[in-house]
Amino acid sequence: MSRIIHTAGAGKDRPRLLKSISLAIRELGKQTSLDEQTLDLLAYLVFALEAIAAGIEESVIAWEKRGYWIKADRFRMEWQWAGQLAARLRTALLQGNWAEASQLTAQIAQKISHITVPEHHRLGKPWVGAWKRLTGGE
Numbered sequence: 001m002s003r004i005i006h007t008a009g010a011g012k013d014r015p016r017l018l019k020s021i022s023l024a025i026r027e028l029g030k031q032t033s034l035d036e037q038t039l040d041l042l043a044y045l046v047f048a049l050e051a052i053a054a055g056i057e058e059s060v061i062a063w064e065k066r067g068y069w070i071k072a073d074r075f076r077m078e079w080q081w082a083g084q085l086a087a088r089l090r091t092a093l094l095q096g097n098w099a100e101a102s103q104l105t106a107q108i109a110q111k112i113s114h115i116t117v118p119e120h121h122r123l124g125k126p127w128v129g130a131w132k133r134l135t136g137g138e
């Protein structure tokens with residue numbers, strides 16, 4: 001029997017999620033008022049950051065198995081911002097604190113400022129319907 005190779009994983013999802021976050025922040029910059037699309041974009045940021053935070057442990061398991069404890073801890077510390085900002089943004093959105101949400105979005109933009117997404121991309125619009133999912137409407 002041949003070996004099974006898993007091509008999908010947190011290490012491959014993270015760059016895609018970062019690009020989609022960058023794209024969502026770009027779209028947020030185009031918004032002039034608080035409408036349904038703005039809410040979807042903000043809610044999507046929460047979901048994408050939570051997915052990144054959830055994938056961190058999956059990424060470091062292999063290093064810890066091989067005894068690379070310092071490398072694993074550094075990686076955790078490098079990415080802990082994702083879970084923290086996701087939790088704070090979720091709270092701000094559910095409380096309707098738009099000033100806090102705006103400030104947190106700026107912090108997220110600073111963290112991923114090195115990510116570039118071309119104008120013609122294949123990411124689509126993954127944020128559509130995110131607000132309903134966040135508020136429990138779907």
